[in-house]
Each structure stands twice: as structure tokens, then as C-alpha cells.
Amino acid sequence: MQGDGKDAGGEPGAGAQAPAPDDAGATPSNTAHANSIGQGEESFKLLLRGIDSLYLSYQGKLKDGKKAELEKLRELARNYDPRESARAQLPIGEHLFEVLDKGSGFYPFGLADYAFRIRLASEKAKQIPVASVQVSSEFLASVGVQEAERQLRAVLETLVDLEGGEKVGRADLFADFATDFPMEAIHRDEWVTRAEEIHTYSVKRKLSGWTLGLGGPIGARLYNKTLEIESHSHKFFFHGIWEKNGWLPIDEIWRLEFELKRHALAGFGINALSDLQRASGSLWRYLTTEWARLAVTNAEDQTRARWVTQPLWIALQGLEWDGNEPLNPRPMKRDRAPEDGWYLRQGTSLLASFMAKAGIASEAEGWLRLGEVMRQLVASEPEKYGQSYEDFILEKVRTKQRQYNTGLNGHEREPGQDVEEEDPAARAYRRASKGH
Template sequence: MSKNEQSQKIADDEILFASQKRTDFVVDKNLADVQSAPLCNTAPSKYSTTEVLRAGVDSLYLSFRGELRVPLLHKLDELKEIAKGARCAEERQPTLQLAGVPFKVHAKGRHVYPFVISNKHFSVCIAGSSGFKAPPAYIEISSELLTKYGYENCLDMARTLAKHIFTDCDGGSISRFDLCCDFITELDWLSVPSLAWVCRSKKRSEYRESNVLTGYVFGAGGDIVGRLYDKTHEIELTEKGFFKGVWREFGWDGEQRVWRLEFQVRQQVVKSIDCTTPEMFIELMNSVWRYLTEDWLSLRDVLPNDKNRSRWPINANWQTLMQASFNLVGIEDINRARFESFPSDYSIFTGALGYLTSFMAKNEFSSLDEALEHFQQSAQQHFEHDEKRVGTLEQYVSKKLAEKQTKFVQLVQGVESEK
């Protein structure tokens, strides 16, 4: 296909998408009433075995425009060079403080951005010149932060960071968002016939492990990507165990498999539905979800005698998911002036004392004071003689401390921007 044909196809697809969008993409102050209204195909069915636990924003990508702080760019340039040289394990990666929060400075940029800084909750790309065509700063907010502290609170945090990057900047624009819904169900996905899935994209992938279905992906590589997958299985493979505590807050029994329906919406679609303004997105969130789960992707009850699949009734379980309501608050107390993501004292002391009592048993110490007195000396000797270790005990501690300072961060909101 030629470039002209490709451009024409993209244009045609945009026109098709715009012409077939739901009319409730406009700002509707009565969205709460719309959400509770019966669906267009059938009334909500009593035969649904699906129950929604929670729904929310899973990822948020914000771009900011304004005048970058020149001293900050000089500092980033300096720290990036240090990061390039810190190749050995014993060398400490440089960190940068923004709004009282430590960020790791990366040795490499990302795409067209020469500077990248990150910690557990934020990844920030920063331009290096005034002639930059893309937005000068790009902030990605983590799923954990959005889940725990809510959309509006996280937006305020990102704007606080932006004030420390720019001398003057706008309120940010949404470049991409992910909406998700976590639920439990008795529906056997393997029993769902392939024809029952009705999607605007022709791309669909199915994932299994030992003949156990773990999920689907719809529209991979497109401006909208839908994912339906076993979230409990996914968090067993990742560091997202915090979701278990979140689900329990919403009534999860700790045993049932939790599934997630998630949609990734990229910039082209974000613009077409007027969701670039963060405040406008708040108004449109439920309408966007309704479009994604009814017009873009849906699960239907197959009618063999009707070849028009768009007329097939929506499956009762899917209707339950369509009616998920998006609140914007997190499970934490978002009225606090700061957020903390450090481990609890319980986990710190339980973990530390677990290893310390093992040290006591191995070395036949009977008292805690005696063990503490010898612990540092034994650790020093270990680093001096163990062939697997590179560097000294002091270098190792310094390196691990720097990692924890960027992993467990504390952000004080309302901090005045740097002069």
C-alpha cells in the first residue's frame, strides 16, 4: 500500500469513527441518570453472574507546555553524564529532587526526549531545547498511585511537579488514558463462541497457560486497545500485590479470580472525543466507557438466524460491565496533604527481625544486643571476602539507599515552585 493510500485509509477510518461515535460523548450533567437507565438492546438481566468490584483510571499520560527552567536543564545534563558513567553495580545512580521528591536520572533518553527521570509513581520525559516541537514535558502517572489516591488527587500532584519543571506552564493535556473495571464472574470464557465478540477492530489475540485461558487482547497496535484478562494471575507475576488490599476494600473474599476489562485510548482518539482537558475528562468518563463497551467492543448472545451481529442482544454479564460507574477517589484518605508509599512499620520490623534472628541462630547469639553489636562487623567481613560481592559494604548500603529513596517517595502537595 502506498503512503497516499495509507493516509487516505487513516482519514477514512477517522471519519467512520467520528460518524459512529455515541452522541453521549458530549458533556452531560445528568450522566448519573444515564448510567442507571436500561441498555438499548435489552433491560438489565437478572441472569448475570458478574459483579463489579471497582472501576477507575489505570494509567494517565499528561503533556505540559511552557518555559522550561534553564538551571534545571543544566542540572539534568550534568546528572545524565554522571548516570552514563555509573555502570558498575557499586556506583550510585544520581538522583534529582523535585517538589521534595527524589527521582532517578536515567542515562538514556526516551524517543525524542533527551532527559528521563522516574521513581515508583512518576515517569517524566523532559525536552532539552526551546525549539522542541513536541510538548516540553510528559508525565506518566502509575497505576498504583491512581488506584490508591484517585484521579483528581494525582492530577494535582502532576501539576505540582510541572511547576518545578517550568517557570510558567499550562494545566496539562491528556495524551493517553487507560480505563479499567475489576470484576468477579462465574462465566466460563472458554465456552464463549468466537462469533459472540463484536469489535470494531479485526485484531484479536487469545492467551492461555496449560489450556487455561488467561486473557484476550483486541485491537493491538491501534488507537484503542481492549484487554480482558485474569488480574489475579497477572499480579502473581508482577509487583502489584497492592491490588488485593484494594479489592478487599470492595468486598472481595480473597479467593475468587478477579478479572479486568481495560481499554487503552491513545492521543488521536483522545482529541477526537474532546478529552484532552483533564477537567473535561471527568465529565466524559462514564460516556467514554459506555462507548468502549457497547459500540467498540461487546459480548453478544448469538442469534444464528440473524446475520447482522450488531442486532444480537448484549450478553447479560457484559451489560453488568457496561454499567460500571467511575468514581474519582482512591481508597486512601486523599484529604491528607501528602502521600506516603513506604512499607508499614509492621512489615519493616517483622522482616528485619526475621533475618536478624536467623543471624543469631547461625552464630549462636542469645541476646539481641549481642547480635546487633556483631552484625555490622560480620557484614563488613562478608563484603570483603565473598567473591560474589562487588564493592564494599558502605558502597552497597549507599546504592540500596538511593534505590529506596526513589522507590518509596513522599510528595508534599502545595509546595511553592522554585524561583
């Protein structure tokens, strides 16, 4: 999305008190919510709400020997020979991590798979968390917050001697909804917010959303999620979740999302994930009533704080929260490979281009001839490729297996190795994943 303006017009009262946690035992709402929101009788239907972005950190230190192991794998990742770099992988239980060739800041080691992006500190870093982790939004939508953290802890316990519990570094609370409320009619002055910066965005002159206060401790986004998925993130797994909750593909889905960074979370007394889950309902009410709201313009009253709230925003304020499980959890693929549709698009484009160039009308002949041409190209330049066509392709496959977390390269069982032999780290993961 491209920004087309901003308004530095913050509201007073940025030092408001943190909200109190919800009372225990509140009944969660796990079904789609639909109603009329007044004025022109616009409709409102909740399709999903929960925690999207989640960053966690852990105190502790690397286990003995792990630094050397990670350094060796990182050097493999840096190797210019793709046959060597493809082996920069670390299997832990059900997870197969790509070992990254570089870290960031005080975190020299990086691991990534479909569920977690993990940064690990060296033994010398005493004043920072030993592990900083981003949990993928698809994994959160698939298994829920509690299960995601349980699996993450099981992974980390094979690498780190943990000290204490997790700390939430960032969390995004969101609600996805369908409405026929005229979003294009929202005027900048109708935002009554503590944020000092307000930006509006558009794609091909069509309103795509608003952002409030991004870059600060708290930020908000109200944006066209269907458009964002199609044009940017390609997180099409949300379509399946929405459909289970009554979404019709002809309806545009909008998302209201609040981004809370560590400073804001600490101000609300939120440290552990359990704190966030208990307080999520109160947080949502604070964010949609005290921190930001959408009002109805009243030309006769210059004090915007007295303007009445838009019916759409009232519906959003009233959403029920439990902060725990997602609506309709769904199975997810356990790798980072593209969806099958990507191969159809890429393969069709490649094959059609080659067949058009060669004047071929048969699809089967096209694939056969294309393979022959590729084989001949590799064989004709031994100085460039230095290997057989089969080895060249296998090299590419292993590189992609490392990136996609789909296969373990270069770790075949050596002759005479005991099949039943179990690595100590694998044993620790197995015990942790079972709750021992």
C-alpha cells in the first residue's frame, strides 16, 4: 500500500492508566457474529479475532556444545558451494530448521521454519534474552497461542538452559470483519485518537486502509485485508478460516489491528503470555475506546472528544475476547514451500514460452524437449557447471529443501550406525513436547 498523507493531530491524555484484566471465567465467543450497526442499517459480521503477530523472548544460556554446533552450521550456510550450504539444517523433533548464514545485532545465530523464526544470543551476551522468537501468524491461526508457545518451549529446551518464563515483546490484537459500511467516506478528522500520526493508504486510487501511530509503543491499522492478501502478503490460508465462519468470497474483509510493543505491554503490567491472555478483552476495550475511536462529524461542536462514536466502531468495541484459542483451528502444512497454485503458474508460463519458441503443440513433447534442452545446456558448459545434469538438479533440490524445511540434506545414516540411537537434544525435545 502507498501512503498518501498524514495528520499530526494527537489527542491529550497519552498517559492513561492501564486497563484492569478481565474477570476470570468470561465466556468466549467462538462463532461468527453478525448484526446491524444502525444509521443506514449497514451490516457487520465478525469472521475472526485473535493474536496475529507474536514476539517472545526467553532468558537463559546456550547449552554446552551448542555454540560450536551452531557456528559449524552457520559456516555451512555461508559456503559458496550449494552442496555444502544445503546441509545447513537443524532437525528438532517435528521441526526442520534452516540455519541462517547470519544473525542480527547481538544475536549471531538464526533458525527459521514454518512456525518460528528464532534468534539466539552468544554466551557473552549477559544482559539480553538468550532467545528472541517471532511466531508465524499461520501457525498461531492453526494451533492457537498456548500450543504454539508449548511447542516453542520444547524446541528451545534442546538448545538453551532456560531461566524463568517467556516475556511478550510484541503482540498484535486483531479482528476481521465484513461490512457494507462506506469506508471511503471516513474523514481524517473523524479519528479521535491519542496517536500523533495518521496515514491513509490507497492502491490504484482505491482506499486500502488507515494507520494510526505506527512506530510508537502502540499503533493501529484499519485496512482491507482481502486486498492486502492479494497484493502483498499472500496469506491465503485466511480464506479457509473465514469461509468456515461464514465468509462469502464476494465480500471484502477489513481488519482492525492494534500493535503493542514491549514498552506499552509493560505499562499495562503484561509480561508473560498468560498476562496477555487474561487482559486481552480489557486491552481491546481500552484500545477501541480510550486510545482510538471513529466518530461521527458534528460541525456544530468543535470539541471532537464529544462527538458520538460511529456505529461500526461501537460494534468493534463490543467484540467478546478470550485471548486464547482461534476460531475454527485448521491444519497447516509444516513447511515453507509455495502453494501448489504457484507451481501451476510458474510451470505453465515456462512451458508455454518454450513451446511457443520451439513451435511445439503437444504438452508432453514440450516437457520432453524442454528437459533435453536443459540437459544439453549443462553438458555444453562444463567449466560453468562442473557436474552432471542430474547432480546439478539435485544440488538445486537440496538448496530448496533447506529453504522450504521439506527434507534433511546430508544427514543420511552412516554404515554401521545404530538406527535406534537417539541424539540427546532429540530426547530432550521428545520429553518436553510430552510435558515431562
